[in-house]
Amino acid sequence: MRIFFLLFLFFFLNSCLLTGETSSLRESYKYACLAPSINYRSLDAKHSTQIHLIAWAKKYAAQAISSEFKIEDRCSHTKILINALYNQNDGDILSWANDRNKTSGKIKILKTIYDTRGNSVSISGGFRGCREYSSRLIKNEEIWDYKFLACPSALGWGVFDDSNGFPIPPHLVFAGWYFYDYRFFK
Amino acid sequence: MSKNKVFIFIIFFFVINNLKAEDNLETWLNSKEYRFAVHMSECKIKQIDGSYRNCNIFNNLKYKILEHNFKLGKNFKEFK
Numbered sequence: 264m265r266i267f268f269l270l271f272l273f274f275f276l277n278s279c280l281l282t283g284e285t286s287s288l289r290e291s292y293k294y295a296c297l298a299p300s301i302n303y304r305s306l307d308a309k310h311s312t313q314i315h316l317i318a319w320a321k322k323y324a325a326q327a328i329s330s331e332f333k334i335e336d337r338c339s340h341t342k343i344l345i346n347a348l349y350n351q352n353d354g355d356i357l358s359w360a361n362d363r364n365k366t367s368g369k370i371k372i373l374k375t376i377y378d379t380r381g382n383s384v385s386i387s388g389g390f391r392g393c394r395e396y397s398s399r400l401i402k403n404e405e406i407w408d409y410k411f412l413a414c415p416s417a418l419g420w421g422v423f424d425d426s427n428g429f430p431i432p433p434h435l436v437f438a439g440w441y442f443y444d445y446r447f448f449k
Numbered sequence: 450m451s452k453n454k455v456f457i458f459i460i461f462f463f464v465i466n467n468l469k470a471e472d473n474l475e476t477w478l479n480s481k482e483y484r485f486a487v488h489m490s491e492c493k494i495k496q497i498d499g500s501y502r503n504c505n506i507f508n509n510l511k512y513k514i515l516e517h518n519f520k521l522g523k524n525f526k527e528f529k
Contacts, residue, residue, distance in 0.1 A: 294474055295486050338477035345482040350522040377510055392510035415507040439489035439505035439524075 284309055287331045296338035297437045299444075300398035300409040301368065304331075306434050307444075332402065336361055340368045340400070345438055347372055348394055348413055369399045373410075389418055395445070410445035417441050485528050 284292075288305035291297050299306055332340075343357040347370045351357065360367040373395040393414040400407045411434075418441070419430055433441040477483050492504035502508055509519045 294477065295483060295490070296474075296477065297486075333473075335473040335477070338474055338483075341486065342477060342480060342482045345486050346525075349485075349525045352521065375507075375510075392505075392507040394507070415505040416502055416511065437490055438486040439492065439503045 287334075290334055291337055294334060294338060295437075296334060296341045297435060298337065298341040298344040298398070299411055299435045299437075299442045300407075301332050301337045301340040301400060302435075303407075303409060310432070310434050310444075330402075332366060332400070333364055336364060336366045336368070340370075340398075343368070343370050344398075347396065348438075348440060365403050367401045370396055371399075372396050390414070392416075412443040412445055412448070413440040414443065415439065415441070418443065481525075481528070485525060488528065489524070 285305040285308065288302055288309065291302050291305075296302075339359040339361065343359055347355065347357050351372050353372050353375055356369055356371045358367065358369040376390045376393045376395075390412075393412050395410070395412055398409045398411065400409075414433075417430070417433060417436075431443075431447055434444050435442045489504060493501045494504055495501055504524070506519060506524045
């Protein structure tokens with residue numbers, strides 16, 4: 264029995280600590296259900312591995328004790344995200360609901376950056392083609408709101424840097440988009 | 450004997466869980482959005498300078514000369 268326990272512990276540590284990926288995130292990758300808002304905690308923990316080990320440990324612990332959305336909900340949210348980003352105009356809203364799990368979600372396209380003219384100084388040409396959107400998730404009447412910037416290619420040097428001057432990596436690259444957590448732009 | 454039982458239980462647990470997940474995901478896995486997302490994650494276009502960029506049509510907005518070719522929803526509508 265001890266051997267099984269040690270084997271289980273080994274596989275758990277090996278799969279999580281070395282890759283930084285949670286089991287729910289691996290499941291999302293398997294089925295391509297990668298909408299960043301509904302995988303937020305797992306992606307945030309993974310993202311932190313590229314920035315700071317202690318930040319990752321804290322975020323990994325936080326996501327481990329919180330309840331995740333089920334995979335079918337993650338896929339429903341991904342479905343409306345793909346539709347919204349590729350097909351919907353600014354201001355349009357798409358939604359889904361799952362009565363069995365008492366969950367629902369919405370995505371609103373806020374803005375598409377077509378041109379640099381009229382934008383603030385911080386919005387440079389590197390942002391052109393990016394789409395801002397907000398995402399609302401509801402589970403058992405608890406509400407989570409997120410805001411992301413989805414860009415068709417990576418934001419490079421001088422556009423989106425950390426305090427050391429290095430480009431901040433996107434939270435996720437998926438379905439032709441580079442997803443950036445909007446809180447980094449504040 | 451007890452080790453075998455534990456081993457069989459673990460395998461049974463994983464198989465049932467996977468089958469259950471597949472069952473709930475049928476709608477998604479059969480959708481155009483799923484196939485499109487997988488396609489767009491892999492699709493690459495070679496540029497004149499030899500570099501590659503993805504097939505997302507919003508890339509056209511980055512290059513002024515291509516801006517007039519941009520049409521919202523074109524990627525998705527043309528995908529079979």
